Amino acid sequence: MSDLLERLRGRGWRLTAQRRVVAEVLDGDHVHYTADEVHAKATDLLPEISRATVYNTLGELVSLGEILEVSTDGRAKRYDPNAHHAHQHLVCSRCGTIRDVHPSGDLLADLPAHERFGFQVSAVEVTYRGICPNCSTA
Amino acid sequence: MSDLLERLRGRGWRLTAQRRVVAEVLDGDHVHYTADEVHAKATDLLPEISRATVYNTLGELVSLGEILEVSTDGRAKRYDPNAHHAHQHLVCSRCGTIRDVHPSGDLLADLPAHERFGFQVSAVEVTYRGICPNCSTA
DNA sequence: ATCCTACATTGGACTTTGTCTAAGTCAAGA
DNA sequence: TCTTGACTTAGACAAAGTCCAATGTAGGAT
Incomplete structure (x- = not known):
């Protein structure tokens, strides 16, 4: 830093x-x-x-x-602060904890041309939601 | 409705x-x-x-x-209002216009087990960002 | 080392977005 | 049509963020 x-x-x-x-x-x-x-x-x-x-x-x-x-x-x-390594987020629906995660595959390529409505698509943000270990036992 | x-x-x-x-x-x-x-x-x-x-x-x-x-x-x-058909969003970075889109593939499956930190992952939200046709010509 | 000044910081007023409450209103069943 | 509990209202309040005029200071110039 x-x-x-x-x-x-x-x-x-x-x-x-x-x-x-x-x-x-x-x-x-x-x-x-x-x-x-x-x-x-x-x-x-x-x-x-x-x-x-x-x-x-x-x-x-x-x-x-x-x-x-x-x-x-x-x-x-x-x-x-983790701006220099592409990543997405995994969020606990109960307590709000956030983890940085790295999905496999090319997320941008998952949007077919006929679903782009003429946009120049340049980025994708993904939020996975679930229950963290702490909240699922409590 | x-x-x-x-x-x-x-x-x-x-x-x-x-x-x-x-x-x-x-x-x-x-x-x-x-x-x-x-x-x-x-x-x-x-x-x-x-x-x-x-x-x-x-x-x-x-x-x-x-x-x-x-x-x-x-x-x-x-x-x-489109709550009964799973979809994601495509947003214009300039004017904020939002379109409903339907990516291919299983977005949830893109998060490998070793990237789940013990979470029970149940949902995924995706926002594609780009420039809409209107804004790219203007 | 000190001086200067453009850039940075401050506190507080203000805006936007949303929540809450007490009092009044009304949809729909009896 | 009457009754009642659910619904609506206006306005106060709260949280998150922006803006501004006055003040302070980092760092180049001397």
Whole structure:
């Protein structure tokens, strides 16, 4: 993740404590926090960081293609730092836990030409839904 | 759609003008309105209908499995009356237009056992993204 | 090392989307 | 037609996100 900050500095990003903290919070696998969760965790590291800055920074990271925006439940958007490896999501219908998964096959090719309505189709997002081990035993 | 109302009456639904109007607004193919759009169109037919009733009615129709809730953009949820034929969505990245599409293949089977993390996987939602004919020429 | 300034941050007001509640209304069975 | 419990209403409230004017600061220039 520190190479992320270097990469962004190369693109003219000003390196502030706030941005460093947001990047740090988002580091890891299977991380999918809401903006408010990012803000809460960032506040632990840098108490005076504002909500607006967290939103701004997340928005910039999305624009730059460094993180992904995910909305699996129609409520708050979540942010996924795993933007450099194509993947899909598996979501627990009960507790909302999200895992990154890698389906086999070419998902885009599954949409036949006669079902494309003249669109130039360029991407596909898949959400698998089920019950996680934790919730199925409880 | 009128058989929908009959079906619901059979399930103990009280048949009110408001519910009739919401059902009427949702009738058609490739219909994916937000709650506020449904409210606006319903207001044309029945000026005194309230927002709360539209939300209530949409929620009930979803619970009864008569319509689907779709969130393709992380903003307002949309409602899809085509609940009785499995399908996925194709969304224009520019204007937001949504079409119902039918991919080939077994999408659920594309998730290998070793990528399921012990989940009981039961459903899959797919959103194809691209540019619609209208937006690509404009 | 310090200065400058364009870019970043802040807090709070505002918007959008959706939920809840208490009071009034009405569909449909008796 | 009467009655009653389900339905509807307006408006307050809540959650998620955006916007703005004022203030602060990273990092290049000196």
